[in-house]
Amino acid sequence: MFTYRPPSDPVQILYQDADLVVIDKPSGLLSAPGRGEDKQDCALSRCRLTVPGALLVHRLDMDTSGIMVLALNPTSHRHLSQQFEQRRIGKTYLAWVEGSIAEDSGKIDLPLLADWPNRPKQKIDRENGKPSLTRWQVLEHRAGATLLKLTPESGRTHQLRVHCEAIGHPVLGDRLYGSLKSRGRARRLQLHAQLLTFDHPRTAEPSEFLSPGDLTGPASHDTLSPISAP
Template sequence: MNQEEIHQITVDAADEGERIDKYLAAREEEWSRMAVQSWIKEKRVLVNGKAVKGNYRLKQGDRVEVRVPPPEELSVDPEEIPLDVAYEDQDVIVVNKPRGMVVHPAPGNTTGTLVNALLAHCQDLSGIGGVIRPGIVHRIDKDTSGLIMAAKNDGAHQSLAAQLKEHSVDREYVALVHGNISHDLGTVDAPIGRDPRHRQRMAVEPKNGKPAVTHFEVIERFGNATLVRCRLETGRTHQIRVHMKHIGHPLVGDPVYSTTSKKYGIQGQALHAQVLGFDHPRTGERIRLEADLPEDMERLIRDFRSRSV
């Protein structure tokens, strides 16, 4: 049974004067400002042991306690949805997820997800992720295609999660970005957090963001666009999309972070999780998998290539 989470925070000098609801909403990706405000009203947020209002201005050294209520569990039904399975054994399944498929259910979106499909395909999935995320070790965005792994038992889940935390999982993406990247190799080392101005977005947030590192190399240039390979060292929400925008090269087709609303005949951002490598949780053998680019992205690349000739 899920229990409430208790978070203890000591306010730094840099955050003095910040409203507590805005401050807390920016700290964690999963904490919306609306949720924080409801916790404050329910007296789940204490400052120096006392309940406060949402407009309370923080002081250096304030001790903030946040008691996050357990999530409301939804029931998830198996659905017979075809899966492109790249690898499967008694411990792990790796799927080449199509663009447009959500990884796990959420309120208002409880069917047609990868979890629904996995429940129908697999006899067992690990229970660590709870009812909503059985087997899910990591995520990729709805409109990003490519390789994603799930665990069939708790031991496999713990091993794969530990490898992700240690940054020993190989995750390489292919992305088509706007503009001509002049250098062949680069690294973006910039913390990512919830955008305080647009709650549905992430942004580079030097003060409240979490460490995020993306390495990239140029595959091909098309004059007004560049095809790049990105390797994740960390795995923050929307990391590649945010980092490429941060250096002035947002992803082609990105409905959230791109500077243009032009349609390119692709659903969402031109991003594909091409390579996934990990140590098998039972045998220790290194598994390395690669998924070809989907047809929509291949077509988009051909179009940009023909324009640049």
């Protein structure tokens, strides 16, 4: 049974003005409150401790770290939400995945659908799934693993995690997808939202925010410590 144990790492504020705040969410912290009193600690609630009135615009998976933008008034919330809905937001992720990928770059074009009997998992469904496209580029190889730059052109739930598993290279440390081996090669999910670009809701100027992240990369094959799914 899954027990929520949010990290003590602070939610770092990277930028703030009268309309929005950009934060760096640590891995293991919910983006928004979940069901039950034990799941109220989240990125939104922590942000509101220092920035009252912050409004959620989008989410990152609990175990994914990195850039999030929150609105500070209804007008900004509407503008930013529309950019996400219309796919005008630029998003780049870093991910350490199992195995060595020979090609330099490529794309994964596989439709996704909720796997209802196994919630919250998602699955590839070529007949009923929603179109989902991820572009990838190899950045580094190390210890039988590959560091990828991932650029999703759609924003499906668990898209990057399912797409990487579908091509035989699951994200290291992923408790929902992949194998016992790939889960055990990192203490946390090796997926980080590195870059976020959007038009500022007040000025319409292109805005870009970066978080280098602290992905540790793979443990060696001879020091595996399997992580079971929640």
